Amino acid sequence: MATAALVKSRSGDYAHDPEGGRRRQTVSLWTYLGQDVDPAESTAPLAAYCFMTGYIDVISFSAIFVWCGFQTGNFAQLALALARLFEGAPGFRDKTFHRADQQALCSLISFNLGAFVGRIGDRVGPHKRLWLISGTFIQALLTMAGAVALWQSGEPAIANARDDPAWTNVLSFVGLAFISASLGVQGILGKRLNTQFGTTIVLTTVWVELMSDPRLFRLKQRVMSRDHRLIAAVSLFLGAFIGRSILAKLGTGATLGIGVGFRILICFSWIFVPSKKQ
Numbered sequence: 454m455a456t457a458a459l460v461k462s463r464s465g466d467y468a469h470d471p472e473g474g475r476r477r478q479t480v481s482l483w484t485y486l487g488q489d490v491d492p493a494e495s496t497a498p499l500a501a502y503c504f505m506t507g508y509i510d511v512i513s514f515s516a517i518f519v520w521c522g523f524q525t526g527n528f529a530q531l532a533l534a535l536a537r538l539f540e541g542a543p544g545f546r547d548k549t550f551h552r553a554d555q556q557a558l559c560s561l562i563s564f565n566l567g568a569f570v571g572r573i574g575d576r577v578g579p580h581k582r583l584w585l586i587s588g589t590f591i592q593a594l595l596t597m598a599g600a601v602a603l604w605q606s607g608e609p610a611i612a613n614a615r616d617d618p619a620w621t622n623v624l625s626f627v628g629l630a631f632i633s634a635s636l637g638v639q640g641i642l643g644k645r646l647n648t649q650f651g652t653t654i655v656l657t658t659v660w661v662e663l664m665s666d667p668r669l670f671r672l673k674q675r676v677m678s679r680d681h682r683l684i685a686a687v688s689l690f691l692g693a694f695i696g697r698s699i700l701a702k703l704g705t706g707a708t709l710g711i712g713v714g715f716r717i718l719i720c721f722s723w724i725f726v727p728s729k730k731q
Contacts, residue, residue, distance in 0.1 A: 488728040489580040492646045495726050496681060498585075499646065500688040501719045502639055502653035507692025508712055509596070509632050512700055515611045516619040519556045521633040522640075522654045524564050527557040552618060556629060563630035567595065567637025579645035585723045588642045592635045593716035596709055599631030604706025611700065632709065635716075649681035659685055 506522050513521040520526055534554040537547045570591070577584040606624035613619075620629065636654055643653035651659050663682040668674065700708045 485728075486581075486583040486586070488582055489578065490582050490585060490723065490726045491729040492580065492648050493677075495646060495648065496684065498589075498719050498722045498726065499643060499648060499650040499653055500684050501715070501722065502643055503650065503656075503685045503688035504692035505592075505639065505712065505715060505719070506636060506654050507689040507694075508696035508715070509636060509692075509709075511693040511696040512610075512705060512708060513560070513629060513632065515697060515700055516608070516625075516705065517553065517556050517612065517629070518615050518618070519553070519560055519629070521560045521564070521629060522636040524561050525655070525657075527561045530554060530557045531561070552621060556618070556620070556626070559626050559629055560633040563633040564637040564640075567634030568641045569637075570634070571638045571641030574642065574645060579642075580729065582723055582726070582728070585642060585726075586720055588638055589716060589720040589723065592638050593713050593720060595631045595635035595638065596716055597713045599628045599635065600706050600709030600713060601628075602631060603628035603709065608705070610705040610708070628705075649678050650685045653685065656686055656689060 510520050510522045513519050531554060534551065540546060571588060574581075574584045574588060577587075602624050603620070606620065606622055606628060608622065608625050609619040611619060620626075640652040640654040643650055649659075649662075659682045663669065663679060663686075666676070666679045666682075668676045669679055696708060696712075699711060703711075
């Protein structure tokens with residue numbers, strides 16, 4: 454007499470299979486979301502992260518000449534602001550906290566707060582599919598909040614000159630804080646995956662590693678370390694190009710609104726990344 458096969462139920466127990474013959478295992482949605490993704494198979498969403506870096510950075514730079522993702526420049530700018538306090542003769546020193554310096558500080562603090570929020574993934578599991586989806590959704594919410602704040606601010610999208618920033622009121626500072634925080638969350642998610650894309654934010658390290666790659670000129674071979682870094686650079690370039698093109702036509706609020714849509718698409722893309730092999 455043939456014995457019935459066992460089927461693993463959603464609760465994790467094995468049940469008798471009346472069809473018999475084969476042992477098969479069904480995985481619940483919750484179990485699937487709790488699995489680790491394979492970082493080596495995460496090229497598409499990480500390239501999209503790099504795209505969003507360029508897309509969002511160009512919005513802030515076009516208005517106030519501050520990169521809301523590249524915090525090296527903002528940190529150095531604050532050092533210059535401090536150095537100005539000691540320039541010139543006493544009584545004639547520039548002690549003004551310039552608007553550009555205020556915006557750089559706002560972006561730097563907000564970015565780091567966003568990155569700190571991203572540490573939630575260390576408790577959930579930085580490679581867990583559920584966290585990557587949730588973390589990307591948090592980025593979308595922060596981008597949406599920035600879009601609303603900057604839309605309500607009524608400020609123009611593009612500055613005419615470096616000493617005449619387009620964003621000056623309180624709501625524009627709030628919007629800058631939200632979009633900077635969104636990139637902070639993105640950066641720590643990318644970093645924890647530990648791939649050739651790095652943080653998906655700052656490409657200086659990526660450029661150095663690309664130029665020092667010993668297999669850089671092996672053009673007939675598929676070299677993951679080289680190819681993924683090139684994908685990161687091209688994706689960021691495309692994001693900046695497309696972001697500026699949309700910005701010139703639609704303005705800040707609408708451009709960031711479209712960015713929210715991109716974030717949601719990236720959010721769902723994590724569902725299709727293969728799980729890490731056990």
